[in-house]
Amino acid sequence: MNIQTPVRLSAAEEALVSQLESTGATDAAERLRVIGLPTRRVESYHYTDLKTLLSAVPPLARQGAGAGAPAIDIPGAYRIVIANGEVQNTGTAPNGVIVSKVAGATLTTRDDVLVRLNAALVPESVSIELAGDVETVVHIDRRMEGEAAHVHSGAKIAFAPGSKATVIETVSGSDAGHMGNAGSYVSVGENAEVTHILVDLSASQATHFASLEYRLSAGAKFKSVVINAGADLARAQIFAEFTGEGAHGDFYGLNLVNDGQHKDITLDVTHGVAHTTSTELYKQIARGRGKAVFQGRINVAQDAQKTDAKMMMQGLMLSDEAEILTKPELEIFADDVVCGHGATCGDLDESWLFYLMSRGISRTDAETMLIRAFLEEVVEAVGEEHVIEALGGVVEGWLGKAG
Amino acid sequence: MKYGAASGPETKMTTPLLEIRNLHVRVEDNEILKGVNLTIDRGQVHAIMGRNGSGKSTLSYVLAGKEDYEVTEGEVLLDGENLLEMEPDERAAAGVFLAFQYPIEIPGVATLTFLKAAMNAQRKARGEGELSTPEFMKAIKDASGLLDIKQDMLRRPLNVGFSGGEKKRAEILQMALLQPKLAILDETDSGLDIDALKVVSEGVNRLRSDDRAMLVITHYQRLLNHIVPDVVHVFSNGRVVETGGKELALELEAKGYADFDESHAA
Numbered sequence: 001m002n003i004q005t006p007v008r009l010s011a012a013e014e015a016l017v018s019q020l021e022s023t024g025a026t027d028a029a030e031r032l033r034v035i036g037l038p039t040r041r042v043e044s045y046h047y048t049d050l051k052t053l054l055s056a057v058p059p060l061a062r063q064g065a066g067a068g069a070p071a072i073d074i075p076g077a078y079r080i081v082i083a084n085g086e087v088q089n090t091g092t093a094p095n096g097v098i099v100s101k102v103a104g105a106t107l108t109t110r111d112d113v114l115v116r117l118n119a120a121l122v123p124e125s126v127s128i129e130l131a132g133d134v135e136t137v138v139h140i141d142r143r144m145e146g147e148a149a150h151v152h153s154g155a156k157i158a159f160a161p162g163s164k165a166t167v168i169e170t171v172s173g174s175d176a177g178h179m180g181n182a183g184s185y186v187s188v189g190e191n192a193e194v195t196h197i198l199v200d201l202s203a204s205q206a207t208h209f210a211s212l213e214y215r216l217s218a219g220a221k222f223k224s225v226v227i228n229a230g231a232d233l234a235r236a237q238i239f240a241e242f243t244g245e246g247a248h249g250d251f252y253g254l255n256l257v258n259d260g261q262h263k264d265i266t267l268d269v270t271h272g273v274a275h276t277t278s279t280e281l282y283k284q285i286a287r288g289r290g291k292a293v294f295q296g297r298i299n300v301a302q303d304a305q306k307t308d309a310k311m312m313m314q315g316l317m318l319s320d321e322a323e324i325l326t327k328p329e330l331e332i333f334a335d336d337v338v339c340g341h342g343a344t345c346g347d348l349d350e351s352w353l354f355y356l357m358s359r360g361i362s363r364t365d366a367e368t369m370l371i372r373a374f375l376e377e378v379v380e381a382v383g384e385e386h387v388i389e390a391l392g393g394v395v396e397g398w399l400g401k402a403g
Numbered sequence: 404m405k406y407g408a409a410s411g412p413e414t415k416m417t418t419p420l421l422e423i424r425n426l427h428v429r430v431e432d433n434e435i436l437k438g439v440n441l442t443i444d445r446g447q448v449h450a451i452m453g454r455n456g457s458g459k460s461t462l463s464y465v466l467a468g469k470e471d472y473e474v475t476e477g478e479v480l481l482d483g484e485n486l487l488e489m490e491p492d493e494r495a496a497a498g499v500f501l502a503f504q505y506p507i508e509i510p511g512v513a514t515l516t517f518l519k520a521a522m523n524a525q526r527k528a529r530g531e532g533e534l535s536t537p538e539f540m541k542a543i544k545d546a547s548g549l550l551d552i553k554q555d556m557l558r559r560p561l562n563v564g565f566s567g568g569e570k571k572r573a574e575i576l577q578m579a580l581l582q583p584k585l586a587i588l589d590e591t592d593s594g595l596d597i598d599a600l601k602v603v604s605e606g607v608n609r610l611r612s613d614d615r616a617m618l619v620i621t622h623y624q625r626l627l628n629h630i631v632p633d634v635v636h637v638f639s640n641g642r643v644v645e646t647g648g649k650e651l652a653l654e655l656e657a658k659g660y661a662d663f664d665e666s667h668a669a
């Protein structure tokens with residue numbers, strides 16, 4: 001059995017193969033032709049069977065698209081637009097920030113179809129270096145514009161040692177069935193204090209994939225927030241690696257899932273060296289027949305003694321048909337560590353609703369108050385006031401959508 | 404019905420504020436309330452005393468509209484309207500307020516946000532516009548000052564980490580802000596220190612008026628020295644077994660419940 005029979009390709013797979021071939025990415029094309037898109041039999045895609053979920057792939061994005069108004073406007077932020085993968089004119093960068101373009105993608109090679117597609121199909125990436133105390137929030141505004149398109153974009157964000165900065169990335173664009181594939185490589189220098197945020201706000205007909213790679217150096221204090229609030233089918237993959245002692249990371253995320261949507265956050269944190277600590281808090285909320293998926297994996301290397309990692313998933317189901325799935329995994333090779341995970345899932349607490357209603361608050365308003373309370377913990381973890389306000393707006397926007 | 408509608412000295416209307424007639428209530432498979440009869444007129448304060456587990460809180464929850472209770476018989480009229488058909492928020496709009504025996508902690512909901520939502524919901528029900536922030540803050544400052552409640556407590560999530568006594572005070576603060584027609588106080592005195600009991604009782608007494616009524620559930624005669632009731636009911640095994648004036652509370656304190664159990668139920 002050493003000859004692999006090529007799988008029968010679906011229409012989406014055929015389209016992806018020919019897109020890869022058209023750009024000369026023959027190896028990636030061949031690999032996809034042989035193994036196809038991941039199905040539920042592939043562990044990391046168990047709950048997000050791309051072969052079934054991806055029915056069509058729009059044509060590769062053409063460049064030269066104009067970008068509309070930003071999906072969220074953060075007062076005082078320095079904004080860099082990437083429209084249909086093309087890094088646009090960026091204006092004068094604030095003090096401590098250097099922006100340039102680099103050819104091709106930025107993610108490290110990894111055995112993952114979305115990463116391979118990103119590596120092969122990103123035309124150019126933005127490169128941002130941040131040093132010192134950068135008070136201006138940097139906003140990477142990724143856009144999928146015009147007719148439905150398959151859009152690949154990349155960013156390389158390097159926080160210098162000792163820097164302090166907040167970078168928020170948003171994905172949004174025209175009201176069309178786009179398919180996005182965004183990659184970010186984020187390195188956090190020694191003792192830097194950094195927040196990185198990614199918010200998917202793409203159209204509800206769209207599909208969006210994101211892969212984030214974090215490298216955390218010694219003494220770094222890092223916060224990551226990932227919010228899926230847009231695309232019908234979304235998957236955000238977070239690959240974080242602690243590479244220096246004394247680093248701490250807080251990882252947060254929200255899956256805001258409407259009826260019929262499927263949203264996935266897949267987290268893979270590696271404590272590669274001793275004395276690093278992390279917390280992970282992911283919240284998922286689903287309406288109608290929405291499906292929310294969180295997979296969280298924490299790896300502790302053999303030398304990574306004194307690792308302390310606590311992972312938590314909280315789910316809130318707003319209907320009987322909603323599905324919230326969670327798979328925590330700990331893989332620990334060191335013996336002197338503290339690692340834990342927990343998960344809670346349920347619907348709105350009736351006794352809380354009753355208490356609020358007994359004070360005259362209508363059921364709808366009481367529900368909204370409780371959902372907002374559930375989600376706010378993650379939004380408020382961000383720290384930066386204007387960003388909290390903007391993300392609060394994202395949550396309100398989701399709350400305002402009809403169930 | 405010695406102390407019923409006719410006894411209210413200043414009764415102006417013929418309809419009592421609250422009328423509970425032969426109320427039977429089940430929880431799961433247990434009948435908890437077994438034919439409660441109780442009539443309260445405007446301007447009156449009624450006290451209910453009774454053993455643990457006799458159904459006092461159940462009665463208060465049924466009046467406030469908590470789910471999970473099945474009314475199998477009887478009716479409850481507020482101002483002549485069928486209370487049992489209303490949702491909890493509609494009952495609040497109609498003037499019912501329950502000070503919970505165990506106020507609920509709700510993480511993530513700021514107390515002030517909640518108070519504002521409650522006050523505005525009530526204004527909306529009356530067809531009034533929303534309170535401005537300065538109006539709201541003034542109302543809070545005045546009411547919490549009278550109840551000796553610190554402002555920073557109100558900035559915390561609703562009831563979360565409040566001490567037992569602080570929770571009870573916060574309930575009375577809500578009552579003072581919402582100015583209900585019918586206030587049901589379920590063991591508001593439990594958990595209060597001596598000074599707090601005075602402050603809270605004064606808060607309750609300030610609300611006494613000709614067009615309001617109160618139903619005060621307590622185990623201790625002591626509270627009734629501060630909030631002097633017009634009528635005292637003894638509750639036993641899911642119903643009212645004895646009704647009298649305020650001296651009934653003293654009698655209970657002296658004799659205990661044994662004399663009032665079942666056999667006295669007429």
Ligand SMILES: Nc1ncnc2c1ncn2[C@@H]1O[C@H](COP(=O)(O)OP(=O)(O)OP(=O)(O)O)[C@@H](O)[C@H]1O
Pocket residue numbers: 430431433435453454455456457458459460461462471504
């Ligand atoms: N949800 C429920 N399921 C089953 N039994 C219940 C439920 N709620 C109340 N009961 C029972 O009903 C009875 C009356 O309870 P209730 O809380 O009304 O008593 P109470 O008079 O307020 O007592 P206390 O003085 O201790 O506050 C108790 O035996 C209690 O166990």
Ligand SMILES: [Mg+2]
Pocket residue numbers: 459460461504589590
């Ligand atoms: Mg009770």
